[in-house]
Amino acid sequence: MNLELPQDVNIKSVLAIRKYLYLPVLTVMVVVVLLIAVITPNIRKISQLRKEVKLAKEQLVGLEEKSNFLASIDEPNLQDQLTNLERILPANKDVFSLLVSLNGLAVDHGVAVGNFKTVPGSIATESATASARPEEGEPVVAQRQESARKQADLDTLDVSFDLVGTFEGISNFILNLERLKPLMKLNTLSIVPAKARSDTSTADRVSAKVGLSLFYAPLPEQLGAVGSPIIPLADSELTLYDELSTYSAYEITVPTSLQIGREDPFAPF
Amino acid sequence: MKSSINLLQEAQQIQARLRKFGLLLQTASIVTLAIFGGFVFLLLSYTLILNRQQNSIGEAIDEQKQIVEGFRSAESKYLLVKQKLSLSRKAVSEPSIPYDLLIPLYELTQTQVTVGEAKSERGQTFVGLSGQAEDVFSLVQFLDSLDAFAREHQAVRVIGKGFSRSGGTGEYRFEIAFEISGEQ
Structure with missing residues (x-):
């Protein structure tokens, strides 16, 4: 009985099939590398970017509303209100x-x-009081809250x-x-x-x-951040302002043409 | 001879299957690579789009901030108005002394007795009244009118009475406190 394989079916020809495995192995490697190096960080980055874009859009809408509101303010009227309120409080x-x-x-x-x-x-200036001086290492947030x-x-x-x-x-x-x-x-x-x-x-x-x-x-020592929202005056506040405006006010009247003496003391009478 | 032919056939069949499997693997690899490539491309493109969007929104925010900065004076005045109104509300709503009751009460006492002092302090819920009556009749008359006053103003309640008779003049000294509930 002859058990020798024919020339066509040798080991080499069977092992030659491994050439078909190069690409799949390469593919697996590429996929793993892409997953680790590109896809996963990018998905995280996209998630972060989406959040940031959403926040930025909200901030933009808030700023647009704020600038529109501020543009619509009647500044002379506001100045009058402020002057009146300064006399009230x-x-x-x-x-x-x-x-x-x-x-x-x-x-x-x-x-x-x-x-x-x-x-x-007490004296109003903060620098005059020892307790107002910030201690070393005192949290800034606490100072701001205070x-x-x-x-x-x-x-x-x-x-x-x-x-x-x-x-x-x-x-x-x-x-x-x-x-x-x-x-x-x-x-x-x-x-x-x-x-x-x-x-x-x-x-x-x-x-x-x-x-x-x-x-x-x-008076407040600092103005809020540019991006901080501005809330319009409520009806109750306007009603209060109208009510406060009816409060009595007295003023010192100084006569404008007060004759104190003669302009030229040597002039004939 | 026959067995070697069988072996040859089997080997050829295996070879053919392996080749077929290999081709299938190659095709699947190419497809997988293409899909992954496309996915990566889409991811990168989307990241780029988001970046551009973020930049453009950032520019728009900066522009809006500059516009708002231009209105900083109006904003400060507006915020000051708002703060003053808020604090004025706080000041107006602070409890006051019950002078609206103290004054009619003092007025009432003038008819029958001589008032020494009518006093009220903030933070206390009563007004104090001290004085003297010439005789016991005017004192009783005064106490009757006090009760009528307390009935009329339901918030007022007599919480303390003190009387003493002066030996020399025969006058009656009195000290009375009224509780003010604040619900009229």
Whole structure:
């Protein structure tokens, strides 16, 4: 029995089939390399880019709305509103305008204001207070939050004074006191018949000791970021503004043509 | 002889199958490569598109920021108006002393008795009243009118009374406190 293979079916011819495996192996390698080096990082990058593009689109829409809104603002009207609000809620301890208002109200109701006292309070500048200085290593976020809280705060200046007048005059003065510019709130009120403090006063006169807080709001130290959204004034805020605008305001009137003396003292009379 | 022929035939069949399988593998590899190539191309193209989109949006944002910067003055004024309104609301809504009750109460007492002091402080829910009555009749009359006043103003409630009779003059001194509930 002859078991030799013929010339056509030798081992070489069988192994020659391996040439068909080069491409598949190469393909697998290429696929693996592409998956690791290109596809996976790109899918991650695309996911990240999509998020960024979405955020950027929202930011763009917000900025467009903001710029359109700001363009539609009537700036002279806004300036008037601001001036009015500055008189309603001043940026500093405006004792002078308080005195003018109290004096005007007192004159209107025929009462006399006296013994005006005020407590200056703390110095407003941050650099003056040791606690305001940032400690080394203190988180910046905490400082910003503290700064934002200070900005949003409403400060008060405590004031006390005495009133003397008729009961009707004093009661009208008190009833109108909290509808004055600048804004103030009564803290204490003590009404005493005037004769209890002074025997020379007439019986129908009373005196009152008034303690009040004058409100003021320091100006913000920084403006928000350009991209921060702007919220239009709500109807309730506009209503409040209209209501506050009706509050009484008194002004010092200085005569423009006040004759103090002669322009030329050597001129003949 | 016959067995060698069989072997030859089998070997040829195997060879043919292997060749066929090899061709199939090659074709599948080419298809796989083409699909992957296409996929990679699409991925890269999409990444490029997103990059361009991001750049163009970034430019548009910068442009809008410049426009907004131009309105910075108006914005600061607007924000200040808003802040002042918000703080004004806070100031207006701060509780005040009940002077709207203190004044009519003081007025009421003037008719029957002599008021020493009518006092009210912020943060307290009552007003204090002290004075003196000439005799017990005017004191009782005054207390009656106080009760009527308290009934009229449902927020007012007498929470404390103190009386003392002065030995020298025979006058009655009194100290009364009213609670103010704030719901009228």
